Amino acid sequence: MKFSFLSPTQKACSPAIGNTDRQPLVGSEQRGDLITVKKVRAGQFFLYTTLAVISMVCCQPAQAQKLIRGKITNDAGAPLAKASVQIKETKAGTATDDAGQFSITANPGQTLLISAIGYTTQQVVITETSNITVKLTASNAKLDEVVVVGYGTQKKGSLTSAVSSISASEIVTTKNENILNTLTGKVPGLRVVQNTSEPGAFNNSFDIRGMGNPLIVVDGIPRPDIARIDPNDVESLSVLKDASAAVYGARAANGVILVTTKKGKRGTLELNYVGTYGVQIPTGFPKSANAVEYMTLVNEMSMHNPNGGTRVYTDAQIEEYRNGTKKSTDWQKATINRSAAQTQHNLSASGGSDNVTYFFSLGYTGQDGILKSGDLFYKKYNLRSNVSAKISKDLTFDLNLTGIMERKDQPMQAAYWVFRSMWYQPPVNPVYANDNPQYLNSLPNPLHPVAQSTSDIAGNQVFNNKWFQSAATLNYNVPFVRGLSARALYSFDYTLNNNKIFNKAYNTYTYNPATNVYTVSGTQQSPSTVRREFYEYPTTLGQFSLNYSRTFLNAHHVNALALYEQSHRVGDNFFAQRELAIPVDQLFAGNSLNQQGSMSSNILNSFDYQNAAYVGYVTYDYKSRYFAKFAFRYDGSSKFTPGKQYGFFPDYELGWRISEEGFFRNATALSFINNLKVRASYGKTGDDGALRYQFLTGYTYPASGSATGQPPGAVFDGTFVNAVQSTGIANPAISWYTAKTLDIGIDIEAWKGLFGFTIDYFKRDRTGLLTNRVLTVPDVVGAGLPQENLNGDRNEGFDFEIRHENRIGKVNYNVRGTFGFTRISNRYIERAKSGNSYLNWTQNNTNRYAGVYFGYGSDGQFQNYQDIEHSNIYVSRSTATGDYRYLDWNGDGQIGVDDSHPIANTGLPLITFGLNLGASYKGFDINLLFSGAAMVNASYTEQLGGPLWASGNALTMFLDRWHPADPNADPYDPNTKWVPGYYSYTGTNAYTNTLHNLHNASYARLKSAEIGYSLPQKLLTRVGIKGLRVFVTGYNVFTITGLKYLDPEHPSAVSAVDQQFGYAYPIDKIFSFGLNLKF
């Protein structure tokens, strides 16, 4: 594009009127005009027009100072006293008298800021006229807030869709290394579950209204990673929960999260430092039994035998540990610390002149893990540079650059696996042979947590990830076509993952006290190998758009956008692995024998996608009373077969601000309501995330498989030959899922900010969910049919938000509550017909809530022998006191599969809520965030499911059990005295699919608490500091839950994510001290 036609003199011209605070958002420049238009009230239009004309004229060389007189009135023309009048450039100011009059000396061309409490601040550019009258409109701050929406911004008051937005200040009240964790409970309908606090894992489950992974858009560009964004860089975050996401088309079915980063503001340089240092303490982290406890439980398990039990360990053997002759091994103490340090720092600089504004930010996050070896830790550096330059009067150029560099170090074995080993090892096994730390003890089971957690022994894994994100934007306000602007954007992002996996063989030893000799009795992880992995993901995106925004006849506000976008995303990778001659973690130290070099053909790592789309919208607003919006995306994706690549995704929105109607305004009974709006949206979105080129027939090569399972090939004549794997039958008709979303909402503002309420009902119907018809095609066909767009489901629920803000005396405070409820039901599930109506009942999930968990109900525990003897349902002869009683649901006198019935729901919590309390008094401020979840369940397997799992140790929670008071007593003797407990007698574990193993994991917790003190300004100015705030902050401070022993948020067997059998690195509490310095 050529812009040389602009004359240099035009550059100096300030905008004539309106909001000159630049909105720090992609696409906001066009919206700026809209904002201006919306602010205009009856009667003011001409004034503004006049001012605009005058300001044009004033774009001349500076002129001499002159005295300006003026009058400030309210809407109705009544004078406003004590209104503030300030010259923006010099900060010189005055106030109006009782008659609303003021006078001030200023240069023409300078800007007057005119403000009064309860009114919207206005800016007036001083012209040759020396007498001005300004009408201030009563403000409703909430309604004037600008909210980022898809490809633009809208004032909150004119929103017709379900968009929840939170600002920078609301985000940073919670301090965490992961921005998602700072959002918990703050946005109604946004469900965030933290699965682990493992350094560098960033493992959260989150979705909008239960809809699945949302699309993340950062500064207008889809960028998948949200968790690593420095919270201090974020200006605002918007959540598109309904059909307003349709402008993102085939990737928007699960809603969109729009992140907008900070931009520079005109003014002198402001440096802002915020830093925290704190400790992380695991929550709900189980402890292991000691030797005496372990031996006691082993004996119980062995006694727990109806054929006559025996004790494995004698009293004498137990006594040796009790009296200290032998030392019980504390595997936890040997492996982990009880806390770990964490620190975060961010330094930003922002400011700018009339022509250039800038925001620079540098962040650092350092997080240690709790492994005693210190080999699990994480470091992250964030760098951001957002610069905007006014090239000429109508042309601005923005350049946003971001770099994130992170490094995660962990031992060769993942943390969860170390914990599993740590909990597993019985305390009767020593860590070291003969307690000599040079010799790792050979253990009956080679899971040696100390070895596994120490890089020097077993090797390590290093994940180096780098993100580079850039976007350059040109904005052109087309002169003389009022309201028209054009914009071009080009973005280039590059993600690089560079990993090193160093697997080191190590020996374990046995000590022979007779000869005082240590012998190698085991070698683990042999041979030593080093593997390097390299993944890159370059992405480019280009956009060109035209925006038109104008008001006609002082009543019809129109805003329109036409946009073309195309993007290209590539994933590429390779790896090399060698066995090591000497244990040095470098590839060059390897042997050529068995060396491997290949790449992942996984669709997530190897792909080439092109997208093209046409986006458009028109919003119409009649006198801020009736609103309508139509938006669409015509979206194309290379993931589909030719002819099926494009789809049309429309969005329709309507709003009616009843409070603006005459009858409403005239009803005094309703005058406490400042704003009442009803709105509805309906539209179509898509989801192409699950597609895997199933329109093509062919082969994948090499085939999938694993060396220990079915290998990816076969060995012929001693040489391994990679196989080709048929992709089966193709489906040329395959397409994205289609979601149709309806949202109906009501917004209320009352008592001038004292009360605010927003509620939304939503329903999303998805059709065309991919499934294999394999369930209905006879096996003899022998090929999996490809996936087809067959299934359907529905999300339905509501969410609301209540706000209250007030000032009592010198205490400012605010309260904000959020609540979300969602239910997902299957509308259609492709399946084979069940053989009978009972099977149909158990298997047919069509028109049934998703995540229904079938199992046995609970009927308590057998309290004594008589309970068992007189049990009205059949119990086996091995039943002991304390054993679980299952509900005989069908009443046939026995427990069997046909007693299975829906007992719970699985997955993420169906209800999430939050309560945010903020208050300030003089220099002190406090912020408390309570968040919680309900209708969520947890169940456990392996070592969390019962003691002595797979002959390992037990967790101390299982000591809370039924057991005979006398350890020698026969548990099947009716006269045996029992000690009651929470769990059954050792050796009986609850069946997995029962309410005895499935626990309600609802909780409410003080997610974050922060108390700060800002030092008095007077004190600071002397040392040249603009502001200093010190604070202490806590994360996950306390939790209220009915779940015994474990953290309710931590993944369990029925949670959405359980890749780690419930052993995932724990969630932590963080207590930090922080400092915020402005200068």
Added chain:
Amino acid sequence: MKKIVYLLLSGFLILSAGCKKSLDVPPTNIISDADIFSNVAGIDGYMARIYSQMPIEDFKWNPSTGFKTFFNGSTATFTGEAISRDQAGGTETFNYWSDAYALIRDCNYFMETLPKYAGNFSQAQLNNWQGEARFIRAFTYFALVKRYGGVPLVDKVLTEPGQAINEVAANIDSFKIPRAAEQAVYDFIGTDLDFAYQNLPETNKGGRANRYAAAALKSRTMLFAGCIAKYNTINLMAGPVQVCGIPAVKANDYFKASYDAANLLNGKFSLYKNAWSATDKVAQANNFSQLFLDKASGENIFIRMYKYPDAVHWYDYNNIPRQLWNNGGAAQTNPTLNFVEMFEGLPKNADGSFQTTDAGGKYLLYDNLSGPFVNAEPRLRGTVLMPGDVFKGVAIEMRRGIYTGPVTGGISRLLPLGSTANYPSTNFISQAGPEITTAYVTLPDGTRMNAAGASGFYTNINGVASGISGFTVKKYLDPAKATADIGNNRSEQSWIEIRYAEVLLNRAEAAYELYSAGQAGTYQTQALTDLNAIRERAGATLATLPQLNSVDTIRRERRKELAFENKTWWDLKRWRIIDKEQNNTQWRILNPIFAVNALKYFFDDRPDERNSRFTFDPKYYYEQIPVTAIGKSPNLVQNPGY
């Protein structure tokens, strides 16, 4: 300025209109038929897939989990050959159904597609590959028929190439193919194998089928069919089709087919004797164990090869004696006394059971652990590690406990014969696990002897891997494997799916069945010749014609020769005797116990201390057709009893 606006607008329009962008970007990882069928490497890739999917019951087969998932345990627990800490008996509980038809489709697709690309290859190559596809298809149908009886026969790709999914869906009813007669499936297998025999080459790459693999497989499958015809009592008709059972009159035809197929191998293969000596029992034992590890064995007919790191198994990890382990798995296959006492050269009671006490009912005493086994049949020594046997230079120390009671006048049985009670706690010490070493005695020379041997037995059975029967398996264990390389992904011995000894035993059995059915010919002498060939190599006593008076003689030989090769399970099923052998049965074990006051060992034979009982329900002779398969194709008739 307007110009600029128009410029921008038209630019936008051009961009938009011109850019109804072509989005035809091929995926990075899918290749086509032409890439595969136009060159040898592509065919090898196709072959690699179908060979790797073959349902071979090898190191990775487990009746509970299938053909390809890691397990702790032993398949020999299903036959009574062994007990195992982590596995009890029963029947197959995984389904081999849909995987089978996927493999059959791959074979059929290959047979139909290869001719389209015939120009790229020589006729010999085409014949070879077609033969391999037939061989694999036959192998797969055999895996089905021996489990389920008659199954749907599919000999072509049921969907057309490029057929739209809706057309496929519209044809669903035509895919609901009913079960064929069990006999028809065997005949289909026979035809495929005849084709394979005629088209396959004399020799092929290791791990791939040659013509004799087809002939040998035919002798195996036809023998199976003959036994079904003769011994099966579960008959099921689906309309006019006998889906379970084969008419008895067909028995001799199948035995004859088996016999004839075995004859095709005459002179082509021989029993492995590379390290054998007619006079040296140690050499005979070593020869027998080497047979399973020597890649150059001329006895191998069809093998599946493994190669670290791409295709491995975990046999050594699973079965290494406890004292040679690498802190992981160990000692999962513990042969039962019932199995061991089938062999010659052991102290026996009159009824053939292992002798542990003298006529006075006192334990026989031995100076060392090897005492009772010094004259054991060489083949047993090549198959099983017995107490005191040396493996990897280490004497395998298996000791149940130490008897501290009086020894004068002999030691009476600690428990009555057959008692399942625990050993008394007086005068007897045992050890829970290796970590507790307070249970020991101090010997006269001052050394300390733990209650349990280094390879067990530890009483905390569920907690600790160790021998629990007094024996561990030796067959297939690799003595050259370094301890550091004993991991669950490190073993790479080839699995010998078909070896010549089996063919000889097939022929002996088929011949004897023909002889006993009154068929004319030299069947009886042929059976004896084959039997004695096996016995000679085993170092066992040769049989005479009068001694060969029952098919049981041949069956017993087969069980000894092919033990721990996952063949016995199917043999016991086709003979229809496993339900009688396993009827609330408790297997017996042999516990070596040290009498410290005599400084001698005695051996106590008793029932498995875990009190596990094994029962084979006769309905298991035909496995359950997967319920899901019937759900999709309701005209599949379920087998009886399910």
